Amino acid sequence: MTPDELAARHPRLYHVTEPGAWPSIARHGLLSTNAALVRFEAVPEMVAEIAGYRRPAAVPLTHPEHGTLILNDQLPLRESALATCLDDGLTPADWLRMLNDRVFFWPDESSLERLLGARINRDRPRDVLVFDTLSVAQAHLEQMELCPINSGATIRRPARRGLHTFTPVAALSYTQWQRRRGRRDAVREVTIRHALPHPSAHLIEIRSH
16 A cells, blocks of 8 residues: 555544643654653563553653653453454463554544543543644555554454554555455554654644543
């Protein structure tokens, strides 16, 4: 899929974050959990605690020069439910490590509104960073992936997931991706491996909810 093809279908990408987080994001980049742990020089004990375990609450990272960064909680995810829906011999810890190496974006307004309207988020202030898909894809296509499920949730009947859940955007056209996944599938998430290093170059607006 080319940047133009992705942008034609999903012209905006939406990333949900803590209120007031943008100055830190603009300075350090939009970081995956793993990249944040490296950037904020987390001690080995903290890295081991976070790497393969669900976060039941937000986790602050502090650094004498970089300030504070908040790792989002993973409340919609349950390790017991996750164990029942993993393929390819993956364990819940394996899946959590995969999540921790990615930055996640909602590809449309309807997906974003479902997240913000969920019971656990309804009374929770959030900021939404809105990015230009074409600009992001032109700069980082090789690191971008498509995902047909909410990969960080196991609520109700959790979707199957495995090594091929995240498909590199550049690997297939949209038609090829949909044929491989099944005609009923749609893009539920767009991810970037490791980090979006210069988010200011792609930002359109910041919304407060």
